[in-house]
Amino acid sequence: MVMNPQSVIDVRDLRRAFAGPTGPMEALKGITFAIGVGEIVGFLGPNGAGKSTTMKILTGFIPPTSGTARIAGFDVVEDSLEARRRLGYLPESAPSYSEMRVWDYLAFLGRVRGLAAAERESAIERAATECDLTDRLYQVIGTLSKGYKQRVGLAAAILHQPPVLILDEPTSGLDPNQIAVIRDLIRRIGKKRTVILSTHIMQEVQAVCDRVLILNQGTLVADAPTERLAEQTVGGTLQRVTYRAGSVRLDAEAVADRIAAVAGVQRVIPRATQQDDEADAMSFEVLADRDVRPALFSVAVESGLVLLELTREKSTLDEVFRRLTLTDSARS
Numbered sequence: 001m002v003m004n005p006q007s008v009i010d011v012r013d014l015r016r017a018f019a020g021p022t023g024p025m026e027a028l029k030g031i032t033f034a035i036g037v038g039e040i041v042g043f044l045g046p047n048g049a050g051k052s053t054t055m056k057i058l059t060g061f062i063p064p065t066s067g068t069a070r071i072a073g074f075d076v077v078e079d080s081l082e083a084r085r086r087l088g089y090l091p092e093s094a095p096s097y098s099e100m101r102v103w104d105y106l107a108f109l110g111r112v113r114g115l116a117a118a119e120r121e122s123a124i125e126r127a128a129t130e131c132d133l134t135d136r137l138y139q140v141i142g143t144l145s146k147g148y149k150q151r152v153g154l155a156a157a158i159l160h161q162p163p164v165l166i167l168d169e170p171t172s173g174l175d176p177n178q179i180a181v182i183r184d185l186i187r188r189i190g191k192k193r194t195v196i197l198s199t200h201i202m203q204e205v206q207a208v209c210d211r212v213l214i215l216n217q218g219t220l221v222a223d224a225p226t227e228r229l230a231e232q233t234v235g236g237t238l239q240r241v242t243y244r245a246g247s248v249r250l251d252a253e254a255v256a257d258r259i260a261a262v263a264g265v266q267r268v269i270p271r272a273t274q275q276d277d278e279a280d281a282m283s284f285e286v287l288a289d290r291d292v293r294p295a296l297f298s299v300a301v302e303s304g305l306v307l308l309e310l311t312r313e314k315s316t317l318d319e320v321f322r323r324l325t326l327t328d329s330a331r332s
Contacts (some may be wrong), residue, residue, distance in 0.1 A: 003025055007034035008163055009058070010195040014067035016053050027053040029218040030067065035085060035211075040190040042205035042226070043198045045215035046325045051198055054215070056194075072163050088162040088193075092169040094153025102133060103153055105141060113160045127155040131185060147178030154185060158326070160195075165189065167197045171204060180244030183208050202317040212317075216325040225332050229320055238313035240271070241296045242283040250302035252282045258303060262295040264288045281308055 015022040028050045044052040056062045069076045074083040084138035128134045131151045192279045214222035256268045267287040300307040
């Protein structure tokens, strides 16, 4: 678990139960995490994992059953108003009044936020600049493309300069060009704020996020920097090796035993060979706590085998997500 001593979001043993047909059903089972200044964190999980429940608690829509959540030091239950003042939220379908002009809509939200007239004007100009909206400020929202409507939603979320921003599926329904624009905006906005990005798009997480949190069945099953997530959750380094019988005839079981004897190897899994023209090829996936490719080459030399393939496998975020969230029933 990654903990930041200067955390802006601090969640401790957060639990939430709902009434079910046979008794209470736990949507959250005691999750704990902290997010620091300037972090963009991907918040992932399959449907029913507890992701939406967590965001509803952080944004003040529902209280937790137990545990605490703080935004910029303010408890979301005991100091709900102060916590929400420091929070910007963009739901999946950004709400707006389609008949209003962009400027009028943002001015209305500024009044709701309690901003004085002069402060509202500078806040609108600042948010519009950050979200590349300055040339659309006097256009009616209903005439905007979906991509520009999302920009309006982002501008509304940052209008009061909150230190924390929660985005729920911000690129849903956008075309590839619009997606690229919104992702770039999130990266820029995230330089000044703490951002939680909830999404089902793994490429989005890899493109935007510094860190990943994965929920499954109400439990936090992963918390790691994006580039190290696969290494930490898979539990080591994956290597793939393929041999062919050479001067010595060995069966696959005997070769697997020799690989397993290499220092650092944790698991050896026979795999279907990719060498279709090699009838006697033997392929293995090797999980180790280090890079053991030199030792796997030595196995070939010492055993009289021909080395056909030796690669270090890189698990994709999709594969890691599936490993961590696929239920036993779904596997079968």
